[in-house]
Amino acid sequence: MKPKIFIDGEHGTTGLQIRTRMADRSDVELLSIPEAERRNAAIREDLLNSADVAILCLPDDASKQAVKMLEGNNAVRIIDTSTAHRVATDWAYGFAELDGDQAEKIRDARLVANPGxxxxxxxxxxxxxxxxxxxxxxxxxxxxxxxxxxxxxxxxxxxxxxxxxxxxxxxxxxxxxxxxxxxxxxxxxxxxxxxxxxxxxxxxxxxxxxxxxxxxxxxxxxxxxxxxxxxxxxxxxxxxxxxxxxxxxxxxxxxxxxxxxxxxxxxxxxxxxxxxxxxxxxxxxxxxxxxxxxxxxxxxxxxxxxxxxx
Structure with missing residues (x-):
């Protein structure tokens, strides 16, 4: 079964760029929300909890809200592109070349903060x-x-x-x-x-x-x-x-x-x-x-x- 990816904020600049990079990939299944429903919290929460990996392309407060929507669902792994969690000790810093073992830390992490x-x-x-x-x-x-x-x-x-x-x-x-x-x-x-x-x-x-x-x-x-x-x-x-x-x-x-x-x-x-x-x-x-x-x-x-x- 293909891993399911949900880009929360897919209609923003970063989200659109991620979609472009993944447009021709057949190894993952992209979950998508219509632009008109992007502020529908119930739909977002359902898609977030249906994903294997959720990529958050949101402002800081919205990213924190999305993380709360996933509380208790440890099956969903998160990549947050906002500033909200970049210095949090329980999030892996998503700069794979940072140290010799950083790629492995990212590989094994549930929570990854994308660098600025x-x-x-x-x-x-x-x-x-x-x-x-x-x-x-x-x-x-x-x-x-x-x-x-x-x-x-x-x-x-x-x-x-x-x-x-x-x-x-x-x-x-x-x-x-x-x-x-x-x-x-x-x-x-x-x-x-x-x-x-x-x-x-x-x-x-x-x-x-x-x-x-x-x-x-x-x-x-x-x-x-x-x-x-x-x-x-x-x-x-x-x-x-x-x-x-x-x-x-x-x-x-x-x-x-x-x-x-x-x-x-x-x-x-x-x-x-x-x-x-x-x-x-x-x-x-x-x-x-x-x-x-x-x-x-x-x-x-x-x-x-x-x-x-x-």
Whole structure:
């Protein structure tokens, strides 16, 4: 019998992207709710409880409500793409490349919290250096990033694409999260193994999908002997043997004139770079991904496949 998958919130941006990725799959059965009934709690609850895996593509409060609908039904496994459970200790963090045994933790878990798009890049860069002893746990990390506007969901898509929208945004690029209290910060701190919350400065560009995440570092404030090469080697060692996250060779990085935010649009992989000059005292760590790919829907499907392989 094919495993049954219900995407709660399938008509939203992330849900639609998951459906697209699963459109040609014959190994699972997709349970679906008509868009007109998406707010019908009774139908949603029935579909949630009929699934083998429920993928929640909902705002935080709605995700918490969906989890409550499944209380007492341990047969249904959950992937939550919202922020609601990303730092909860009883949820597996759905970044399979986080550690050597993280894929196995996801495979065996009933509750999986899909990472945020920005944190996927930031944690993907920072955590390997923390585990290698190169980055001190109290280092004052800063994270600067730009995302495609689809990360803001249907509302922002309409604001960016429709000049007649009352909230139309004409800017080619804008900074937000100006209070430095962005909802992704706790996730970056905890899963980045940091003592101090990073300063996070996100922005949105006038392109639908894509993302650049930057973490600049001073080498003299890292472990003794840290260099462009040793930082790169630590990332290479961490991600060795898997196919989703690519650490770009130093030689290739040094020859690049620019990094294109949309290079991985439509793909579910991530590229990591270490930029700087040999003998210099600064480096810039950069993650390149699709905000809706490895940053959201692609990661959800990756986690679902791991869970179904148990």
């Amino acid at each position: 798009c920005y944190p996927t890049g930031a944690i993907g860069l920072v955590r390997p250096l923390r585990q290698a002893g190169i980055l001190p746990q109290d280092y004052p990390v800063t994270v600067n990033a730009v995302s495609g506007y689809t990360g803001g969901g249907k509302q922002m898509i309409a604001q960016m694409e429709d000049p007649a929208n009352p909230g139309h945004i004409a800017s080619p690029n804008f900074l937000y999260g100006l209070t430095l209290q962005h909802k992704h910060v706790p996730e970056m701190k905890i899963h980045g193994l940091l003592d101090r919350a990073p300063i996070f400065s996100p922005s949105v560009g006038r392109f639908p999908q894509g993302m650049i995440v930057q973490v600049p570092l001073f080498l003299q404030d890292l472990a003794d002997g840290a260099s462009l090469k040793s930082v790169h080697e630590a990332l290479e060692a961490h991600y060795a043997g898997q196919s989703i996250v690519e650490v770009v060779p130093l030689e290739s990085s040094q020859a690049m004139p620019r990094v294109d935010a949309v290079e991985l649009a439509g793909k579910d992989t991530m590229k990591l770079f270490v930029f700087g000059s040999e003998g210099g005292d600064q480096i810039n760590l950069v993650a390149l991904l699709d905000n809706l790919g490895k940053g959201a829907s692609g990661a959800a499907v990756q986690n679902m496949d791991l869970m179904l392989s148990a």
